Amino acid sequence: MSKGVLMVNLGSPKSTSPKDVKNYLDEFLMDERVIDVPWLLRAFIVKGIVLNTRPKKSAEAYQRIWWDEGSPLIVLSERLQEKVDNYTGVPIALAMRYGEPTIKQGLQELADKGVDEVLLMPLYPQFAMATTETILVLAEELRQEFFPQMKFTTLPPFYNHPDYVNVLSRSIGEKLDGVDYEHLLFSYHGVPERHIKKSDITKSHCKIDGTCCKTASPAHQFCYRHQCLETTEQVAKTLQLKEGTYSTSFQSRLGFDPWLQPYTDRTIEKFGLNGMKKMAIVSPAFVSDCLETLEELGMEGKEIFEENGGEEFTLIPCLNDREDWIKTLSRWIDEWAMQPKTQNT
Numbered sequence: 001m002s003k004g005v006l007m008v009n010l011g012s013p014k015s016t017s018p019k020d021v022k023n024y025l026d027e028f029l030m031d032e033r034v035i036d037v038p039w040l041l042r043a044f045i046v047k048g049i050v051l052n053t054r055p056k057k058s059a060e061a062y063q064r065i066w067w068d069e070g071s072p073l074i075v076l077s078e079r080l081q082e083k084v085d086n087y088t089g090v091p092i093a094l095a096m097r098y099g100e101p102t103i104k105q106g107l108q109e110l111a112d113k114g115v116d117e118v119l120l121m122p123l124y125p126q127f128a129m130a131t132t133e134t135i136l137v138l139a140e141e142l143r144q145e146f147f148p149q150m151k152f153t154t155l156p157p158f159y160n161h162p163d164y165v166n167v168l169s170r171s172i173g174e175k176l177d178g179v180d181y182e183h184l185l186f187s188y189h190g191v192p193e194r195h196i197k198k199s200d201i202t203k204s205h206c207k208i209d210g211t212c213c214k215t216a217s218p219a220h221q222f223c224y225r226h227q228c229l230e231t232t233e234q235v236a237k238t239l240q241l242k243e244g245t246y247s248t249s250f251q252s253r254l255g256f257d258p259w260l261q262p263y264t265d266r267t268i269e270k271f272g273l274n275g276m277k278k279m280a281i282v283s284p285a286f287v288s289d290c291l292e293t294l295e296e297l298g299m300e301g302k303e304i305f306e307e308n309g310g311e312e313f314t315l316i317p318c319l320n321d322r323e324d325w326i327k328t329l330s331r332w333i334d335e336w337a338m339q340p341k342t343q344n345t
């Protein structure tokens with residue numbers, strides 16, 4: 001058997017034109033694990049409302065962060081894939097859940113190299129139905145239809161893996177070295193509260209009441225909120241952050257349903273209004289910088305802070321293609337590649 005890796009990230013529109021952004025949002029938001037309502041209602045919300053209003057605004061946001069080489073998320077994911085490919089002894093392909101390169105193209109690329117045992121590597125530290133789960137479900141559907149000879153293994157969410165926590169902590173420590181700040185905010189992409197309850201395999205643990213995520217439960221294997229809070233706690237412990245000098249919030253709310261709280265924009269506003277002058281922010285739900293970090297935090301978040309009296313806003317970059325991150329991923333891959341036994345997901 002020949003082994004290979006498929007790294008999968010979220011994806012971006014082809015360009016910053018409203019038409020391409022609309023196509024991308026259509027694919028993204030029509031995913032039943034993102035907008036998790038029956039198809040007819042989803043089509044009404046997405047095609048009838050969101051796609052008639054959002055693409056222009058989103059396209060303008062993408063224009064503010066777009067690079068000459070293309071979407072930051074895709075360019076940074078490509079750099080990561082190339083560098084890990086150079087370090088490891090197995091072929092590494094890259095795919096996006098939405099847009100291109102598709103998961104089917106990524107699997108075909110590996111199949112063309114003779115790979116029949118694939119490590120699926122969703123590039124998300126924390127599990128969510130709207131990210132990890134949708135990747136794994138689609139990959140399995142494609143395997144059954146087009147690549148029945150392949151065997152899949154999945155890299156588990158690494159939100160509390162000591163190697164990941166150390167690299168993330170180091171990246172924060174380096175950026176904040178010599179920077180005077182009063183508070184470090186860990187801002188994770190939000191999800192609707194409903195998603196957390198749906199992913200609760202015990203069907204009774206999750207109450208979203210502030211205590212359930214701190215009480216040990218098998219539900220936490222699939223609890224995005226628990227995993228985010230845990231990443232924050234592990235990093236705070238590693239960096240020896242003092243209680244009260246850091247906290248967790250959730251960004252990018254869409255629609256009118258309750259999402260995970262506290263919301264990042266309101267938290268930043270409150271910091272400013274309460275007299276805070278210097279804050280730092282990190283977004284550990286993403287391993288690559290993207291619209292949500294560069295624009296929503298780096299531009300909008302900064303503006304909210306300054307409009308409300310804040311003065312210094314330090315945005316910590318994602319891990320992107322840091323050397324220690326490349327080496328960590330490569331080590332995980334090599335450890336998997338050396339295991340003799342195969343395992344189907």
Ligand SMILES: C=CC1=C(C)c2cc3[nH]c(cc4nc(cc5[nH]c(cc1n2)c(C)c5CCC(=O)O)C(CCC(=O)O)=C4C)c(C)c3C=C
Nearest residue numbers: 010011012034058073128130131189191254285290291292
């Ligand atoms: C942890 C990662 C992510 C989760 C969880 C997630 C859930 C989620 N997202 C939306 C809606 C949108 N997200 C958008 C952009 C976007 N989302 C993520 C990651 C997660 N999303 C990333 C990395 C990005 C940026 C992509 C890029 O090209 O840089 C967007 C599009 C931009 C916009 O119009 O604001 C939408 C829409 C929902 C509804 C959801 C959970 C249900």
Ligand SMILES: [Fe+2]
Nearest residue numbers: 189190252292
């Ligand atoms: Fe998102």
Ligand SMILES: [Fe+2]
Nearest residue numbers: 212213223226
């Ligand atoms: Fe929980």
